Amino acid sequence: MGWSQVYAEALSLIGQVEPRVAEATRQELADQRSSLKLIASENYASLPVLAAMGTWFSDKYAEGTVGHRFYAGCQNVDTVESVAAEHARALFGADYAYAQPHSGIDANLVAYWSILAHRVESPTLERLGAKSVNELSEGDWEELRLTFAQQRVMGMSLDVGGHLTHGFRPNISGKMFRQLSYGTDPVTQLIDYDKLLADAREFKPLIIVAGYSAYPRRVNFARMREIADAVGATLFVDMAHFAGLVAGKVFTGEEDPVPWADVVATTTHKSLRGPRGGLVLAAKEYAADVDRGCPMVLGGPLSHVMAAKAVALAEARQPAFQDYARRVADNAKVLAEGLLKRGVKLVTGGTDNHIVLMDVANFGITGRQAESALLDAGIVTNRNSVPNDPNGAWYTSGVRIGTPALTTRGFGADEFDRVAELIADVLKAAAPADSPSGPSKAKYVLPDGLAQRTKAAAAELLDAHPLYPELQL
Numbered sequence: 123m124g125w126s127q128v129y130a131e132a133l134s135l136i137g138q139v140e141p142r143v144a145e146a147t148r149q150e151l152a153d154q155r156s157s158l159k160l161i162a163s164e165n166y167a168s169l170p171v172l173a174a175m176g177t178w179f180s181d182k183y184a185e186g187t188v189g190h191r192f193y194a195g196c197q198n199v200d201t202v203e204s205v206a207a208e209h210a211r212a213l214f215g216a217d218y219a220y221a222q223p224h225s226g227i228d229a230n231l232v233a234y235w236s237i238l239a240h241r242v243e244s245p246t247l248e249r250l251g252a253k254s255v256n257e258l259s260e261g262d263w264e265e266l267r268l269t270f271a272q273q274r275v276m277g278m279s280l281d282v283g284g285h286l287t288h289g290f291r292p293n294i295s296g297k298m299f300r301q302l303s304y305g306t307d308p309v310t311q312l313i314d315y316d317k318l319l320a321d322a323r324e325f326k327p328l329i330i331v332a333g334y335s336a337y338p339r340r341v342n343f344a345r346m347r348e349i350a351d352a353v354g355a356t357l358f359v360d361m362a363h364f365a366g367l368v369a370g371k372v373f374t375g376e377e378d379p380v381p382w383a384d385v386v387a388t389t390t391h392k393s394l395r396g397p398r399g400g401l402v403l404a405a406k407e408y409a410a411d412v413d414r415g416c417p418m419v420l421g422g423p424l425s426h427v428m429a430a431k432a433v434a435l436a437e438a439r440q441p442a443f444q445d446y447a448r449r450v451a452d453n454a455k456v457l458a459e460g461l462l463k464r465g466v467k468l469v470t471g472g473t474d475n476h477i478v479l480m481d482v483a484n485f486g487i488t489g490r491q492a493e494s495a496l497l498d499a500g501i502v503t504n505r506n507s508v509p510n511d512p513n514g515a516w517y518t519s520g521v522r523i524g525t526p527a528l529t530t531r532g533f534g535a536d537e538f539d540r541v542a543e544l545i546a547d548v549l550k551a552a553a554p555a556d557s558p559s560g561p562s563k564a565k566y567v568l569p570d571g572l573a574q575r576t577k578a579a580a581a582e583l584l585d586a587h588p589l590y591p592e593l594q595l
Contacts, residue, residue: 125169125592132176133595148595155589158501158541158580162477162524163335163363165395166531166589167430168437174430175397182425187413202429209435210401213369214380218409221431222416222423223400226362229387230287231419232402234275234298236411237329237356237385239418242269244411272300274327276318276355279303280515281507282311283337283469283479285360302327306337311470311509313337315345322353332379333360336506336522338458338473343383344376359383362400364475366393366526369438370447384408393450393476393526395443396434399427446529450476453525456535460542466549469508469520480521481508485549489518491566495552496521498568499576501545517563532587540583544576 137144154166184199185192188207191199203221210219223229243255246266252258258266275295277288282305286293289301302325307314322330330353332346343359350357359379365388367373368380379386386403390396404412416423437443451474458473461480469479482492489505496503506522513519523545525538533541551572555565 125590126594128173129593130595151590151593151595156500156581156584158544158584159527160501160503160523160525160541162504162522162526163389163392165391165393165526167391167395167397167434169590169592171395171397171430171434171437174433175426177426177429179426179429180424184423184425185416185421187416199423199425199428202425202432203423206428206432206435209432209439210403213435213439214386214403216380216386216403217406218404218412220402220404220412220415221399221428222420223387223402224420224424224427225398226360226387226389226400227287228420229362229389229400229402230295230360232400232412232415233358233360233385233387234295234329235419236402236404236408236414237358238270238273239411239414240408241328241356242266242273273298273329274302274325275299275329275331276302276304276322276325276327277331278313278334278337279305281511282306282509283334284331285333285335285362288331288333288360299329306509308509312339313341315342315349319349319352322349322355326353327355329358330355331358331360332383333362333364335363336477336479336520338468338470338475338477338479340373340377340474341379342376343379343381347382356385357383359386360388361386362389363392363477365389365401366395366438366443367447367451367475369394370444370450372447372451385412390431390434393447393524394434394438395446395526395530396438397427397430399424399431401431449534450525450529453529453533453535453538454478456538457523457525457542460539461546464542464546466542466546476524476526478523478525479506479508480523480545480549481519482521482549483508483512483519485552487549487552487554487566488513488563489520490516490564491552491554491562492521492549494564495548495566495568495573496545499544499548499573500580501541501548501576513563528587531584531589533583537583537587540579544579548572548576 133144183193184196188200206221207219278284287295304318330350390399454473458478467481493505505518506520508520511519554561
């Protein structure tokens, strides 16, 4: 039985119960096949990875850890979780790997609370002569709880490329900690490590967070380690967006976070090309604390997703994945150069990872207008803030794009230069639509026929690199 028959029968079964879900699933495949997917945080998982999620592992409760579950009958869950952790340790060279987080935010929460447990809870229990928080008196527990609430974190500012979970106030991370953001040099738009060190010495954080969601450059994690050591902070790296470049050995030495960080969290999709989920890597002294992720902040493990993580991590250990990761980075440079030569302004003037961040303000439109105009033309992107963005986080002045997904489809330098041309043509032609109060920040207009012509040009590129050609649905 081939993949087409497997998926056709699965959709038929779904359709017998709820035909709208079956039809939406078919349409999603059609939409992904017919659009230029340039969202930097999206990719295409392999058919084996997708298949691993649709199994009876979904039916199992498995709170606890391998060999120490709170439910019986988890021996097969133990196998898949152990295999996922084994592949993760080997792939990243980590002392310890924890495959249970359901998402990137969950992985970051596990990381934060593991560090708090290691740096705050354990010393407090030792000082009070208790083995667990359950042995604390009400007064001692209140003291510990207040001590948790006084801890400090430094993370990259959202408007220069950081993530919501790095201390942004509306996010739980900004409510858990007293927080200070670090930025970038106002001229180069690159991380200013000297200023970061000076600010850290004054602020004295417990945790320094390195990593990004929209910073188009590499990070010197050895330097981040020096800064953390200088102020007695734990170095936590969120590599959700660039884990594939670490796994694929594009980032090595001082650019590989794993040897330098105490704790590393990541998603398993994005550039790693696995299922939607999270992963935590840790130095051995943090392993026992990370292992408490469930029930500390997580609910029951998603065993079917852990199985898919194991498959994806096994794929990433193959030599072909290193070639893929190299092409992701090479293609990003081609895309950036193609945009620059066509008059598109880029934050930091280029890229040396998988992200390209366009500043569209010089075209007289907002990021939201650019995102919508590109979508109408068959190009899927997402709007994003740029440093000191006058339009804020909703309308924005930027658009973030990336190369992981189209590289998976087989796009190379020539195709990405053509994609840059199509993007530039749409951005130059888009204009704010009129509204009763003046030019709109959301609505836009394009010249007649441009969206259709761009879609046709995109279709030529996409037809040469079909998505899931094994599936004829």
